[in-house]
Amino acid sequence: MVTVILHEIDTYAKQWIKEAGERIRESFPKTLNIAAKSNPNDLVTNIDQETEQYFIEKIKGTYPDHKILGEEGYGDRLEKLEGVVWIIDPIDGTMNFIHQQRNFAISIGIYEDGIGKIGIIYDVVHDELYHVLKGHGVFLNDIQLSNLKETSVHESIIALNATWVTENRRLPSDLLAPLVKEARGTRSYGSAALEMVYLASGRIDAYITPRLAPWDFAAGIIMIEELGGVATNLRGGKLDLLNQSSLFVAKPGLHGEILKKYLKNGQW
Structure with a gap:
């Protein structure tokens, strides 16, 4: 075009x-x-x-x-x-x-x-x-908006619904508990689009959810990638823009740290 x-x-x-x-x-x-x-x-x-x-x-x-x-x-x-x-x-x-x-x-x-x-x-x-x-x-x-800068888990605010650290059908309930404990704080806003623009504008540092539809994240991931952030599913793979998918978006560096240490590169 x-x-x-x-x-x-x-x-x-x-x-x-x-x-x-x-x-x-x-x-x-x-x-x-x-x-x-x-x-x-x-x-x-x-x-x-x-x-x-x-x-x-x-x-x-x-x-x-x-x-x-x-x-x-x-x-x-x-x-x-x-x-x-x-x-x-x-x-x-x-x-x-x-x-x-x-x-x-x-x-x-x-x-x-x-x-x-x-x-x-x-x-x-x-x-x-x-x-x-x-x-x-x-x-x-x-x-x-400025490009996203690298940060660590200990200095980060993670957008994460409390559902995903309690018993649920999508994730092991203990998988993200260590991340919640070690992060500076967690937030949940109830709108994937807002959580992604809050990442883009530096109000939060990462957003994790195991279930979204393409219309929830299609616009936000363009912004995050434009600013140097990383957008994948929870296993580090490519997002599906035609079907439901998990979503993990984060600042550079932080994405790799969380994926390796807390999400265990999808080995669950």
């Missing part, structure tokens, strides 16, 4: 995500229609659905040959990442949106033949727009 077209797509995507954010803010005083998806804690609202449909209308009306992979299922059914694909989470952190009306974000990753070109994450309530055009740096609104 030529640079001129990329800049045009980037401009449209930022405009649409801002407009979608305004629509979401306007919805705050209204009653939500809430439904459960795969389980009682996997929630979706009419605002999630309407926001995804809004993006589809804008994208298909402007770029009819582009494909869309969206959380709410209104986009295309994809088996390959061929051509230009928009990977969209209309509200990442729906439970926070419902309970708090904050700590959620809109996330858009734009890929060409499987390569991340544009990543945009919008913290709607705080009006913080994180964006990257591959090769041109990562920005928070108009401020360019």
Whole structure:
């Protein structure tokens, strides 16, 4: 994709995500229609659905040959990442949106033949727009973010849900307990998109989770890699952008330390 077209797509995507954010803010005083998806804690609202449909209308009306992979299922059914694909989470952190009306974000990753070109994450309530055009740096609104610096576990704040250090079906409950004890601190924000931009902006140092969908991390990993960070699954392997995957993103150096010492290079 030529640079001129990329800049045009980037401009449209930022405009649409801002407009979608305004629509979401306007919805705050209204009653939500809430439904459960795969389980009682996997929630979706009419605002999630309407926001995804809004993006589809804008994208298909402007770029009819582009494909869309969206959380709410209104986009295309994809088996390959061929051509230009928009990977969209209309509200990442729906439970926070419902309970708090904050700590959620809109996330858009734009890929060409499987390569991340544009990543945009919008913290709607705080009006913080994180964006990257591959090769041109990562920005928070108009401020360019610095490359990520190496750090150690003892100096790090790790984003990690408490679920993963208690008995669960995905990880040995004692696997990450030593990391929690030795890190400077842990946090859990309830939105993968926000946790990744907090890493990009230096507010945390790593984020670990054993289960995410592509729309949760598609935009964030473009930013983290642009800043010199590392994005893999929990075994250190390549991320799957079409299916659920574990996710481990961290500052350089720290990623290798945690993978080797605490995640044991996936030998579990």
